[in-house]
Amino acid sequence: MATPLSASRMVSALRAEGLRPVEYRSWRTHNRNHKGAWGPVNGIVVHHTAGRNSLNLCYNGTSSLPGPLCHAHLAKDGTLSLISNGRANHAGSFAANAFNAMLNESDNHPRPDSAEPIDANARTYGIEIENLGNGRDPYPAVQYDAAVRWAAAICRAHGWSADSVIGHKEGTRRKIDPTFSMDKFRANVAARLSGQGGAAPDVSAPAPDSKPNPPKVSGHPARYQVTINGQRYGYGAYGPHVTAVGRALVSAGFGRHYKSGPGPKWTDADTKNYADYQRSLGYSGSDADGVPGATSLGKLLKRSGVRTVSVAKLVSAAKSNPPMSGTPVTYSGVRTVEAALSAAGFLASGRVDGHFGSDTVRAYAKWQRKLGYRGRDADGIPGHSSLSVLAARYGFKVSA
Ligand SMILES: [Zn+2]
Structure with a gap:
């Protein structure tokens, strides 16, 4: 689901994660969409401010770097302020290897290449965590926990894993923020995503500092x-x-x-x-x-037997099914692909019917665009590479 969250969905996702976001000034319409693209979104970037009293600065920016400078600002006391809904000047350009690792939710986030062809401001959400960034200024638990919840809320809303979250320092060699370990941060986000926290909307959730980790319950089977x-x-x-x-x-x-x-x-x-x-x-x-x-x-x-899906049979179904009336099933592998598209958030579960109709074509085109394909490469007709990525993520195999 690569369409950016609306302002209302963002607020409800954050509240469901136990946060109490402050809607700062005109954040709902504050953005730089007039300067470039906003979306599709593919990930989340964590920053530190390298300064104090940075809330207004994050909203307004400076003459050389106009605001908004992030989507959310996080104060030392855990107060999360919403700054922008749209394109923001937070990430600049990213290396392709780092961006693709985030997009593909790889466990391995490589050192970024020096070339930076990716407009990360169009493709990522960003948070500025107030910290001097000198390696000695602490991140209070209440602040750190709120950052984890912010990232988990967006991952959950999009159906992303914690590997969709990277630090600014992981996207470009130009930056060192944030000063904490991003591997640990991702592990904390993954724990939230897999634990009890925020699985269902819970507007009466306790304040952010009262439940830093899922409670340890003895007597249940292994939970890792x-x-x-x-x-x-x-x-x-x-x-x-x-x-x-x-x-x-x-x-x-x-x-x-x-x-x-x-x-x-x-x-x-x-x-x-x-x-x-x-x-x-x-x-x-x-x-x-x-x-x-x-x-x-x-x-x-x-x-x-893991199911194997044939690209040729799938393409034939994708080309022949849409004009057909009813929901004739011409190839059983279509259902496997539809189930994966549904799990990825691109196809309503009610449309998983084994018929590669126009809904499925549209859903597959969204998947192709998520992978960065454009134009005729994102026409909704499966190709071997896009199908292979889907197969790897959702547990089936691909044959010619
Ligand atoms: Zn940064």
Whole structure:
């Protein structure tokens, strides 16, 4: 979902994450959209202000760098002020390798190249965290926690993972902000996204400093995630690949803990069933804690068969289906792709019908644009590369 959030959606997403955003001055119409593009958005950039009393400066900017200078300003006491809704002068240009790592939600955020062809002000949200940036000025817990919540709120609203969040210093060699570890910050955002915090809108959530971490509850199955082949597994992980694991467990005979059928969200029932399966392979201890390892997962999916989608058959369906009346299913792989587009936020779940109609063409075009394709390369007819990225993220394979 690469369309920027509206001002109202931004406010409700932040409130759902337990924040109390201050709507500063005319932030809803304050932007630099007259100077360049705003959207599609692909990520989130974290900054420090390198100064004090920076709220007004962030709104107005300077004669050489006109405001707004960010989307949100975060004071030392955790007060989050909304500064802009639209293009803002916060990120400047980014290196393509750094930008693509963020766009593709790679676990690895490489050192940015020196060439910077990307207009990051068009493609990212930015927060300015008030801090002197000298490495000695602390980030109070209440401030840091609010920054994590701000980033998690936007990730959640767009269906992004924490790897859509980078520091300014990770997008360009010109900058050093923020002074804290971005790997740790992303881990904190991921914990919020997978934990209890903010999963559902909760306008009566406690103040930001009262619940810095999900409470530790003893007696439940393992609740951590692993990344295997670029996909997350374990408690809180989400996507069609999670459903695929659940279905494979059931078909292998390890489904006794499900109260309802396996679904796209990894729950304790998935963990318990997976642990049963690991024990059947002879694993014990932490190797049988119900969080997948690459070996057991590979065996399970091989046993059940990961779906392979043919590009040629998909293209033929995409070209022939739209004018057809009703919802004839000409190729069963269409449903797999639709489920992935739906999970990515581009297709309403009610339109996952196996028919590659005009809704699906539009949804696929959005996916292509998210990857940076333009013009005829973003016409909604699948190609091998765009489909391969989708397949890697949502757990299917691609053949010619
Ligand atoms: Zn910065």
